[in-house]
Amino acid sequence: MIELQGVTKTYRKGRVEVPALRGVDLCIEEGEHVALVGPSGAGKSTLLYLIGLMEEPTSGSVRLFGEETARLTDAERSRLRGRTIGFVFQAFNLVPQLKAWQNVALPLHYQRRPRREQRERALAMLERVGLADRAEHYPSELSGGEEQRVAIARAMVIEPRLILADEPTGNLDRASGRVVLELLETAVEGGATLVIVTHDPEVAARAGRVVRVVDGRVA
């Protein structure tokens, strides 16, 4: 389902080139629950972003759902991302000007779904994550745990085949973190693939497979 071969990624900071990934080969099967672990700066988030089509590799091949992503145009990448991949970030990344339900509905908006459908599906998803009563609230009116649950609702509203979570519990207390993990695992039970970047051994332990990233390589 996800196949990375010889993937490198180098960032340029002024005149200096900073390698983030140095040749990654990785294969993740459909329905897997994979934890990416490793020290800070090892390249875990970069790997996650490459899988999520959020940026392009410097070299190597990323195949997603059997498709070579290098051949895709920006619009095709966006469509693929919007319809099949759900993102959950450590910093939640909700749009502050939008209400909770509008944040959840955002991927549907870009799929050009009718406004009524957007609202109905968003509200239903908020109900599933236990936030039906917070639908009309703005992110600034929610707690950290609630914000992350809204973010999970947003990731799951499209019924994704792949969920990419970048330290989803990093900014949360233990109880809220557990709720968030349970929600993500529910999605896996529904057939989705979950790739989760974490520093937390407990979170990693709940994954079906742990992939260790060190110094830009899969160890």
Add this chain to the structure above:
Amino acid sequence: MAARVRGLQAAVALVSTALTAALLLVGLAAYQHGQAELASLMQVVGRDVLLLERDWSRRGVIVTPDFEVDLAEFARSLDGFERLALLAGGGKSPNRFSYYSKLVTPEYFSVRRYPLAEGRAFSMGERAAVVGHDHANLLGRRIEVFGYEVEVVGVLAPLSERGGPDLYADGTVFVPYDLMGLTVPMEAYLEFASEDALQAARPLLERWLAERKYPYMVQPLANLYGLELRRRLREVLGGALLWGLLAVLLAAATNLSAYSLARALERIRELGIRRAVGASAADLRREMLAASLFWAAAGLLLGFGLASGLSRWFAGETGLDASPTFLSVAGVGLGLVLLTLASAHPAARWAAARPPAEALRGAAASLPRRRLGLAFAGLALALAAFGAQLGISHSAQVHARRMVGEISNRTAIYTSFLFLGRHSLTDPRGTIPLKHADYTALLNSPLAERLERTAYVENYRLHEFAEPGSNLRVFVRAFEGPYLELAGPRLLLGRWPEPGSGEVALGRRLAEYLFQDLERALGQRVKALGRQWTVVGVYASAEQDAPGAPSDDQILLPRQELRRTLPGARAEILVERKPGASERVFDEVARFLTERHPEPGFRPVEPLVRDDLEPPVRAVMDRLAAAYRMLALVMLALAVAGITAQAMVDTEKRFRELGIRRALGATRGRLFYELLAPMAAGALLSGVAGALAGAGAAYAVVRAHEVTWAFSWVAVVAVVLAAPLLAALAAALPAWRAVRRPPAEAMRME
């Protein structure tokens, strides 16, 4: 702070967009009203009359009264011909009581669409007159025209508002064409059944005139109407408004671009989130462009209000109606949509093209630099407008000096000429023919004590030099007293003529016309007033005829050479009041001169001062400069606000860094200097760019109006120096607030 910066940037973008909208609205509306006025004028005067006008470049060709018979016969052979009207002679004697009169056939009134307000038209052979509306009080009275007594039998409706060839109709007395016996037409009017018939007849008539060698030119009468309106439209729309509009358009585009970039920077993470949930770059671009349309709507709304006020001022200044119309509002709305889309597009494209991961991290390294660049571009534009304004004002001054000469504001001129700048053709009274005796009487009067200097000049019209097509109006000016100092001609070559030696000085244009080369003129002999003169100098002065001032196609000589006043002299007296003497002395001199001529039929002598002699070009340039001054000030204010906003953003982003520097021992003064120095340096470059662009714009405007180009160092230096000063001023407050923050507090800020 962020909200304040955003507010400032939004205000700058909104004001510049509204200003653009207002100017566009005024321009479009003025054009539309102008066209409508022209169309309605054409409906009134008709498009079916051909005018045959005497061609004065073929002065030597003699026309006999047979022409009229020939013409009538030929006209009858033309398809669609309906009527023929003739006009002969006409005019006014300036130094006696006389009506401005024209000899016309009875058909003239209907062909020219001159409706009668009262009475009736005359018939040929009748001793009768029809008068323009200004002379309505003459109806039923007997008056003298060209030495013949005629009865006023009709009064025309008001016509001068039509402009063009009807400008003086209200002040004219029309008498029968044959009042003075046989004559030849100066103008003939052929009316046709339709414009198509006119167009078909025109080439036939031209061929007929050429074959018979009759010295007449042909053109549709309608072509002469609306010329003034078209000139004003061209002057105002193609001049002040167009250039001003270009300037504000650029400024608005710059400010909108700067605002769009600032917004993109603020929203970059949010845009990254949207990309993460499936928005494509095209989706984001579309959304950002759609959001920018708010500026078009807000700018149009505010601009509409501004234009309503501006159009009143504009109408007062130019006489052109410019109140917004539906079409102009729609056109401007569309224009603003295009402007905002074009301005927002670079930022939208840039932001949408960021890789989603980079956008999520909030990376936008080059954006602040771009934003600063745009702020400086705004400053450069404003300074360019400012520099252009200075350059145009300077050129206008130089040009006005060239056109009417240099008369000081302590000088007054009393003239025997009819000066249409002040006098009306409607007034039948003559201008008092001033004499040398008047001048000597003034010198011997108590008024002389309040006058610093006085001069007397006699003018003689010469026809010797006025060859066909030369366009020269050659006068000899025989002067007495310090005329050269008071009237201000500049000696270009040689010296001024000395009395008693048969010497003259020639105006530059006349010298060039007679001898091609100014140098060659010196020492040449010219014939004037029945004797030979030696050219000893060439001078430059006014290009236009104006009372008192010598112009460049004239001859100057000391009056002592003539010994006495010759026939045909028209005299002028120039006086300069003493410093501190009231301007009332000018009126007292006028009264003194008037009282010396108690005969009836003269209007009182009036003093003409410098402002009276201003040619229209000066007024136009002054208006232009005033419009630019206003625009330049607004643009400068916008640029300063833009730089202030930029400085606020910059300092805000550097709070932490400034705290660290303070912690490491930097003084407030040092940090203040470090914040201001790059602003001032960047602004200096903007100043240089602005000065160059301003000089270029001023040159283009000045040349487009065929005005003398005068390079102004003052303008260039002022613009270059103003830039760093303005930038430093704009950045000073935010910088000072930043460096005053306690280091510990600054270091805690993110």
